[in-house]
Structure formats: structure tokens, C-alpha cells
Amino acid sequence: MDEEYDVIVLGTGLKECILSGLLSVDGLKVLHMDRNDYYGGESTSLNLIQLWKRFRGSDKPPAQLGASRDYNVDMIPKYIMANGALVRVLIHTDVTKYLSFKAVDGSFVYNKGKIHKVPATDMEALKSPLMGIFEKRRARKFFIYVQDYKENDPKTHEGMNLTRVTTKELIAKYGLDDNTVDFIGHALALHRDDNYLNEPALDTVKRMKLYAESLARFAGGSPYIYPLYGLGELPQAFARLSAVYGGTYMLNKPECKVEFDEEGKVCGVTSEGETAKSKKVVCDPSYLPNKVRKVGKVARAIAIMSHPIPNTNDSNSAQVILPQKQLGRKSDMYLFCCSYSHNVAPKGKYIAFVSTEAETDNPQSELKPGIDLLGPVDEIFFETYDRFEPVNEPALDNCFISTSYDATTHFESTVDDVLNMYTLITGKVLDLNVDLSAASAAEE
Amino acid sequence: MASSANKNINAKLVLLGDVGAGKSSLVLRFVKGQFVEFQESTIGAAFFSQTVAVNDATVKFEIWDTAGQERYHSLAPMYYRGAAAAIIVYDITNQASFDRAKKWVQELQAQGNPNMVMALAGNKADMLDGRAVAPEDAQTYAQENGLFFLETSAKTAANVNEIFYEIAKRLPRLQQTPNPSGMVLVDRPTERANSASCCS
Numbered sequence: 001m002d003e004e005y006d007v008i009v010l011g012t013g014l015k016e017c018i019l020s021g022l023l024s025v026d027g028l029k030v031l032h033m034d035r036n037d038y039y040g041g042e043s044t045s046l047n048l049i050q051l052w053k054r055f056r057g058s059d060k061p062p063a064q065l066g067a068s069r070d071y072n073v074d075m076i077p078k079y080i081m082a083n084g085a086l087v088r089v090l091i092h093t094d095v096t097k098y099l100s101f102k103a104v105d106g107s108f109v110y111n112k113g114k115i116h117k118v119p120a121t122d123m124e125a126l127k128s129p130l131m132g133i134f135e136k137r138r139a140r141k142f143f144i145y146v147q148d149y150k151e152n153d154p155k156t157h158e159g160m161n162l163t164r165v166t167t168k169e170l171i172a173k174y175g176l177d178d179n180t181v182d183f184i185g186h187a188l189a190l191h192r193d194d195n196y197l198n199e200p201a202l203d204t205v206k207r208m209k210l211y212a213e214s215l216a217r218f219a220g221g222s223p224y225i226y227p228l229y230g231l232g233e234l235p236q237a238f239a240r241l242s243a244v245y246g247g248t249y250m251l252n253k254p255e256c257k258v259e260f261d262e263e264g265k266v267c268g269v270t271s272e273g274e275t276a277k278s279k280k281v282v283c284d285p286s287y288l289p290n291k292v293r294k295v296g297k298v299a300r301a302i303a304i305m306s307h308p309i310p311n312t313n314d315s316n317s318a319q320v321i322l323p324q325k326q327l328g329r330k331s332d333m334y335l336f337c338c339s340y341s342h343n344v345a346p347k348g349k350y351i352a353f354v355s356t357e358a359e360t361d362n363p364q365s366e367l368k369p370g371i372d373l374l375g376p377v378d379e380i381f382f383e384t385y386d387r388f389e390p391v392n393e394p395a396l397d398n399c400f401i402s403t404s405y406d407a408t409t410h411f412e413s414t415v416d417d418v419l420n421m422y423t424l425i426t427g428k429v430l431d432l433n434v435d436l437s438a439a440s441a442a443e444e
Numbered sequence: 445m446a447s448s449a450n451k452n453i454n455a456k457l458v459l460l461g462d463v464g465a466g467k468s469s470l471v472l473r474f475v476k477g478q479f480v481e482f483q484e485s486t487i488g489a490a491f492f493s494q495t496v497a498v499n500d501a502t503v504k505f506e507i508w509d510t511a512g513q514e515r516y517h518s519l520a521p522m523y524y525r526g527a528a529a530a531i532i533v534y535d536i537t538n539q540a541s542f543d544r545a546k547k548w549v550q551e552l553q554a555q556g557n558p559n560m561v562m563a564l565a566g567n568k569a570d571m572l573d574g575r576a577v578a579p580e581d582a583q584t585y586a587q588e589n590g591l592f593f594l595e596t597s598a599k600t601a602a603n604v605n606e607i608f609y610e611i612a613k614r615l616p617r618l619q620q621t622p623n624p625s626g627m628v629l630v631d632r633p634t635e636r637a638n639s640a641s642c643c644s
């Protein structure tokens with residue numbers, strides 16, 4: 001490793017691996033190291049033994065749970081919007097060939113104490129028990145407006161300039177009640193708080209369209225897809241891309257100390273007494289703790305169950321969004337469930353996650369409303385982790401640090417962070433205009 | 445995962461072994477019929493497919509080369525995932541590479557699919573002058589561990605096609621996929637399929 005590299009990447013989380021792949025494809029000489037002996041860092045997937053080691057300090061999980069290797073438990077669980085930004089990156093980089101996906105069975109929202117399917121189209125709105133009969137008709141009209149809306153076709157705008165009109169004003173025009181607005185904003189447009197109501201409506205309309213288009217894409221019960229064997233496959237696939245384009249991989253490298261010159265600029269990375277030279281370092285917050293600050297805390301429960309989440313139509317994979325208002329909280333809560341159907345658990349077992357941004361000093365009890373929806377569990381683990389963001393000036397020190405994944409972060413912001421970092425590192429803008437309509441799914 | 449329909453079998457095949465044993469050369473010989481004496485690892489190529497016809501079936505191998513990730517023991521579990529076959533390669537002129545081949549076999553037995561067809565290739569068989577590993581030792585080891593063994597040469601092409609044919613013959617004909625398989629997102633309209641049926 002006593003060589004000079006264009007870029008040294010530290011940590012093999014999803015963001016670092018995507019960047020490593022993009023930079024290697026660009027022809028840069030990349031050295032990619034991780035202190036752990038596995039890929040994925042915080043965004044890895046664990047088998048049962050690893051899970052027990054992490055949460056129970058023992059390497060003997062109960063035998064009735066089945067074989068350790070049948071489990072792939074995500075540490076950062078997320079579903080992928082079928083037409084979303086991450087899918088564009090996957091197609092752009094052609095790493096799709098290393099991965100296999102399946103649609104997620106169901107997308108649900110918690111409303112007045114009950115779980116409901118998220119209605120995403122005018123037809124579904126008419127059928128949804130979420131709304132009364134008159135409200136359904138109003139919602140149907142609004143959904144038709146959104147479906148027909150085309151940014152570059154003023155005829156579809158009905159005289160409103162959505163870059164000026166706020167979401168609140170647009171919704172007022174259709175006379176929707178707060179309850180309806182709540183599920184549209186949080187479960188369809190995937191907003192995390194209610195600020196969107198006072199912001200231009202265009203963003204929300206676009207998000208609703210993305211949801212509906214993603215839903216239509218695979219004719220499944222949700223707009224989401226998820227890789228077989230868990231999200232831990234994603235960093236591995238991008239790492240492989242990087243390696244195929246000449247990137248050098250070293251796992252299990254202790255320390256990984258970033259070295260600076262007199263001016264405070266990066267000059268290399270030292271591990272086990274050897275220093276690799278480089279003028280640029282890309283890393284996750286844990287490798288440069290002095291250049292990041294804490295911005296929040298995620299509370300999370302991971303459950304192993306012998307049944308799907310109750311009231312989700314026996315979905316083998318599902319997401320339930322619990323909007324903040326329904327719980328009297330500041331941030332939404334999320335349930336995530338997956339199983340054998342995505343090869344993340346043995347037959348008959350289900351992995352469920354409850355996560356939210358911690359708002360109190362007792363995060364475990366904050367998760368209760370979500371946990372109560374799971375029914376009996378075989379095992380449950382609690383965890384909190386701090387989120388960090390960089391505070392350095394990359395132009396001065398040439399350190400490019402990613403932001404931590406949050407409970408409330410999905411892949412769109414993951415991809416945004418990656419694209420911004422890519423531009424900072426290379427001075428180039430990545431064009432993600434892949435042909436999504438041509439992209440489809442082929443059976444393996 | 446090997447899956448069969450009308451005796452068309454798709455099988456993922458992975459290569460393992462020390463840097464320099466000749467993994468990439470074996471693939472290049474098999475897929476393109478070429479050999480390059482001092483080749484730098486080809487950038488951008490680590491994924492090949494090649495079809496082999498045996499008596500009762502056509503086997504399409506999806507061949508995964510290591511892309512150099514074996515150098516610092518940084519191969520990802522994804523690499524082994526779903527592999528129906530593996531060729532573990534060592535260099536007959538290098539005893540250490542044979543010792544490490546055994547480590548790879550252990551790794552596969554731990555990580556890989558239990559029905560995997562495993563072949564042990566003693567490569568560079570053209571370099572008899574430099575031989576350091578006796579074929580008998582390799583044969584004994586292979587037998588004890590459920591592999592089949594051939595000495596190969598990517599340079600002269602000796603036994604290269606044979607090792608792939610032998611794997612094709614040994615692949616289970618009616619392999620059950622553990623689970624309805626997923627879908628591959630592709631960017632080619634020609635491969636567009638009605639996906640509604642595949643993601644139940």
C-alpha cells in the first residue's frame with residue numbers, strides 16, 4: 001500500500017462504495033479501506049450470530065430461530081423507490097447485473113389508531129376506508145389533477161403556478177380535510193414534517209407522481225423494491241464495480257489514520273505502520289471524528305417474529321408510516337418488515353424494524369406505539385445511534401465526509417449526498433438521465 | 445442459482461485462488477480462446493457468460509472473476525452468493541498457492557451453497573520444469589473434500605474446456621431454487637419482460 005493514489009476512501013458504507021465506484025469508473029486510482037472485516041460499515045446486513053454478538057454479547061442465538069446464515073438483517077433498513085434516484089444510479093453504473101430485486105408487498109399508513117393501505121391513485125382513493133364518501137370524491141379529483149399535471153404543459157396546471165402556490169393553498173382548492181392531508185403528505189409525498197404545507201406545491205406534486213409511477217412500475221402492492229439478501233448487497237455491488245475498474249480493496253485495516261501536511265491538507269492515510277499517499281480522502285464520519293458534529297439521534301427496535309405485521313394483509317414485506325401528528329410527535333415513525341420472500345430470514349420468520357428520530361431522553365419508550373403494532377415477538381433488540389454531519393471545509397483540507405444515515409433518511413437524500421460529494425471531489429456533475437421507461441425488470 | 449427450464453440451465457460460476465494462479469487467464473481462454481503472457485488485469489471486465497452444450501442440457505455459465513478483490517482478502521459475500529459452481533485455482537509451480545487453495549475451499553464450504561459443484565484446477569501445467577505440487581497430492585485432497593481435479597494450462601489450452609464441461613455435466617439437472625427468484629433491473633428495452641408475474 002506504500003503507493004500514491006488519486007483518492008483514498010475509508011469505510012465501505014453505501015455512500016462510500018457508490019463514490020468509490022464512480023471515481024474508479026472515471027479512471028481515478030482508488031484505494032478503499034475499512035477497519036472492519038466486512039463490507040457495509042453502518043449499512044451492513046448481519047447474520048444471526050453477528051446480530052447476537054452485537055446486541056447480546058454472545059455468539060449463541062437460540063436454535064429455534066434457524067440457521068444463522070439464513071438471516072440478513074439490515075442495520076439501516078430502507079426500501080427503494082422503484083423510479084427513485086437510487087435506481088437511476090444503479091442503472092447508470094450498470095451494477096444492476098450483480099443484484100436481484102423483488103417488489104415490496106405493501107405500503108401502509110397509520111391513521112386514527114389503525115393501519116390502512118396507502119391509496120395512491122384516484123381509483124384507490126375511491127375504495128379507501130381512510131376517507132368518508134364525500135372526502136373520497138374530493139380526494140379523487142385531487143389525485144386526477146396530480147396524475148395529469150405536467151410541469152411543461154400549462155394546460156394541465158389549471159391556472160395555478162405551483163412554484164408560487166403553496167401546498168396548503170393547492171389542497172384548500174380541493175377542500176381536503178386534515179386527515180387526508182396527513183396521509184398524502186407523509187405516506188405518499190414522504191415528507192418528514194409539516195413544513196411542506198407552506199412551501200411551493202410543485203415539490204409535493206412531484207413526489208406524489210413519483211410514488212404513483214413507481215407503484216405502477218412493477219404492479220406490486222407498493223412503489224418500493226428491495227434487493228434479495230438485504231440492503232447489505234448494495235455496498236458490495238458498488239465495491240465490486242470499483243474493483244472491476246481497478247480500485248484496490250483492503251478490509252480489516254485497523255486505525256486508518258488520516259495524515260495532514262503543515263497547511264492542514266490531507267496527504268495520506270496510515271494503517272499498520274504503512275502510509276498510502278493521496279491528496280484526497282473520502283470517508284464516513286467515524287474516520288474523522290474531529291471534523292463532524294452530532295446533529296441527532298435515531299432510536300430503533302429490531303424484532304424477529306413468526307408472523308407478518310398484523311393488519312398488513314399478511315404482507316411478506318411491508319412499510320408502515322406513522323405520521324408525527326398521529327402520535328403527537330415531531331417526527332414520523334417507520335415500521336419496516338421483510339422476510340423469507342427477500343431471503344433475509346428463514347421460512348416462517350419475519351424481521352421487523354421500528355425507527356424514529358429520538359426526541360426524549362428515553363428513546364426506547366418513544367418506540368412503543370410502533371412496537372405495539374407488531375404483536376408478539378420472538379426476540380427484540382433496542383438501539384440508538386448518533387447522527388453526524390461534516391463541519392470541515394473540503395476546499396481547505398480535501399476531506400470529503402459523508403453525512404450519517406438517519407432513521408428518517410431514505411435513499412433520495414443518500415443519493416443527493418453522494419452526488420454533491422462527487423461534484424466537490426471531481427468538479428463534475430453526474431448526469432443521471434437514464435432511460436427509466438426503457439428500464440424494466442427481467443426475470444432472472 | 446442454477447435453474448432449469450427445457451434443460452437450459454443458468455449457472456453462476458465463481459473463480460477463486462491466489463493472485464497470479466491464472467484465474468483470469470483461464471476465463472479468457474475459455475470465453476475468448478486467447479492467452480496473453482503478461483497481461484495487466486483487464487479493467488472493466490470481470491463478468492462473462494459462455495454457453496456449453498452437454499448431452500442433455502445447455503448450460504449458460506455466468507462467470508464471475510474476482511476483480512482483484514482476493515488480493516487483500518476482501519472478496520464480498522455477494523461473490524459466493526447463489527454460485528452453482530466454483531473453480532479453485534492454484535499454480536502447480538507454487539506450493540503456497542496450493543495451500544491457499546485449501547483455504548478457499550474451506551471458505552466456500554462455510555459461505556457457499558452446499559450443493560455447489562467445486563473443481564480444483566492445478567494451472568500452469570505447461571510449466572513442468574517448475575512443478576512444486578505433485579498431482580497425486582492434489583488428487584487426494586480433492587477426493588477427500590468432494591472436489592474434482594484437473595491440471596490445466598491457460599497457455600496451451602489443455603483441459604480448459606474440459607473443466608467447464610465437466611462442471612456442466614455435474615450440475616444438478618433439476619435444481620430447486622430456494623425461493624422464487626427476483627428480478628434484475630435492466631436498461632435494455634429488448635430484455636423487457638412482463639414483470640408483473642415475477643414479483644409476486
Ligand SMILES: Cc1cc2nc3c(=O)[nH]c(=O)nc-3n(C[C@H](O)[C@H](O)[C@H](O)COP(=O)(O)OP(=O)(O)OC[C@H]3O[C@@H](n4cnc5c(N)ncnc54)[C@H](O)[C@@H]3O)c2cc1C
Binds near residue numbers: 406408
Ligand atoms: C425503516 C424505514 C424508514 C424510513 N424512513 C423514511 C424517512 O425517514 N423519510 C422518508 O421520506 N421515507 C422513509 N422511509 C420510506 C422509504 O425508505 C423511502 O421513501 C424510500 O426508500 C425512498 O426511496 P428512494 O430514495 O429510492 O426514492 P425517492 O426518490 O427518495 O422517492 C421518494 C421521493 O420523496 C422525496 N422525499 C421523500 N422524503 C424525503 C425527505 N425526507 N427528504 C427529501 N426528499 C424526500 C424524494 O425527493 C423523492 O422524490 C422509510 C422506510 C422504512 C422502511
Ligand SMILES: Nc1nc2c(ncn2[C@@H]2O[C@H](COP(=O)(O)OP(=O)(O)O)[C@@H](O)[C@H]2O)c(=O)[nH]1
Binds near residue numbers: 483570596
Ligand atoms: N505458463 C503459464 N502462464 C500462465 C498460465 N495461466 C496464467 N499464466 C500467467 O500467470 C500470470 C497471472 O495470471 P492471471 O490470469 O492474471 O492470474 P489471476 O491473478 O489468478 O487472475 C499471467 O502473467 C499469466 O500470463 C498458464 O497456464 N501457463
Ligand SMILES: [Mg+2]
Binds near residue numbers: 467509512
Ligand atoms: Mg485476475
